[in-house]
Amino acid sequence: MADYKITVDERSQGHCLECGAVIYGGRSDRKYCCDYCKNRHNNRKGHEFRDLKLRVSTILDRNYDILSSLLKENVHSADRSELALRGYNSEYMTAHMRLPRHDRCCCYDISFYMTPTRICRITRLKAGEYPVRNE
Numbered sequence: 001m002a003d004y005k006i007t008v009d010e011r012s013q014g015h016c017l018e019c020g021a022v023i024y025g026g027r028s029d030r031k032y033c034c035d036y037c038k039n040r041h042n043n044r045k046g047h048e049f050r051d052l053k054l055r056v057s058t059i060l061d062r063n064y065d066i067l068s069s070l071l072k073e074n075v076h077s078a079d080r081s082e083l084a085l086r087g088y089n090s091e092y093m094t095a096h097m098r099l100p101r102h103d104r105c106c107c108y109d110i111s112f113y114m115t116p117t118r119i120c121r122i123t124r125l126k127a128g129e130y131p132v133r134n135e
Helices: 035-072 080-086
Strands: 012-015 022-024 077-079 095-098 103-107 110-114 118-124
Touching: 035 103, 035 110, 035 118, 077 080, 080 118
Parallel strands: none
Antiparallel strands: 012 022, 077 118, 095 103, 103 110, 110 118
16 A cells, blocks of 8 residues: 655645635635635625615615605704604714704704704705705
8 A cells, every 4th residue: 555645735826815725726815715615705794884884874864754755744943852762863874963062963855953852843955945954
């Protein structure tokens, strides 16, 4: 019987960033063993940012739907705790401007004033109307 010996192959260029397999052949700066690992690694890398954008968009959409329903009910002022029970998240808005006694905020085309306890003067912006002044 022949004696087998495991030797280190001098042609290896490192390990795949995705699966950890030894990389042989090809360019000297190769980072992945195959296209599948390359795609999987890059998709996973961008996944967190895509999830964050989706979460923020979902929250803004929910806030917009709640404010729209208030306008349909002809309600122009509401308690923030009451809105929180409906699912409104007051941390997310599309525009914000600090004023001396309250904050003027917008969620897309709906403008409102926010105090520590209430959201009041809920109105829909007209076309071309800007929610905040340029400073």
